[in-house]
Amino acid sequence: GQNIDQPTEMTATEGAIVQINCTYQTSGFNGLFWYQQHAGEAPTFLSYNVLDGLEEKGRFSSFLSRSKGYSYLLLKELQMKDSASYLCAPQGGGSYIPTFGRGTSLIVHP
């Protein structure tokens, strides 16, 4: 199985920057997804990292360190609509099918 650890909840102010960390333990690691999920809605794809380093995509960036089993999602210029749950999902066990963490609930306040 895979051990995925991410904070349960975070709060931040509109316009600020927030970093959501994820650590994982898995053999046969292939890559790592981040998904966004608004309350009661389906998860949607945000990013995918397979190599070490930072991938930037507009206000959102994702970082991966394969050797440390560590990833983070960086959200800049926070907006109220960024209030959602963020799911870390590594691919492990030699499979390309991701396993989902419990998610980090981000609350953005004015």
Place this chain on the structure above:
Amino acid sequence: EAQVTQNPRYLITVTGKKLTVTCSQNMNHEYMSWYRQDPGLGLRQIYYSMNVEVTDKGDVPEGYKVSRKEKRNFPLILESPSPNQTSLYFCASGGTGGGETQYFGPGTRLLVL
């Protein structure tokens, strides 16, 4: 439009009354999966299918059945629902390559009385 559809979106039923939640995708994906989501527990995989006529148990398969007779459809069957199966259910489909994401259906909210 590429999408995953689920029906029904909302369902209230009683203990023991068999029900089926349908899932269909129009992206020709080989991989399909069912998850349930409960507060504090995240997304837990129920069953998945790597192709037609190939299904496997996920982390929480007890009380559920699936079938994959056609590539586009992957119904979830609760033969005898119980209150502990009250949950939000998501169907997903995707490719099986490295960076291929999963696409999720809109969810089915099930209440078993």
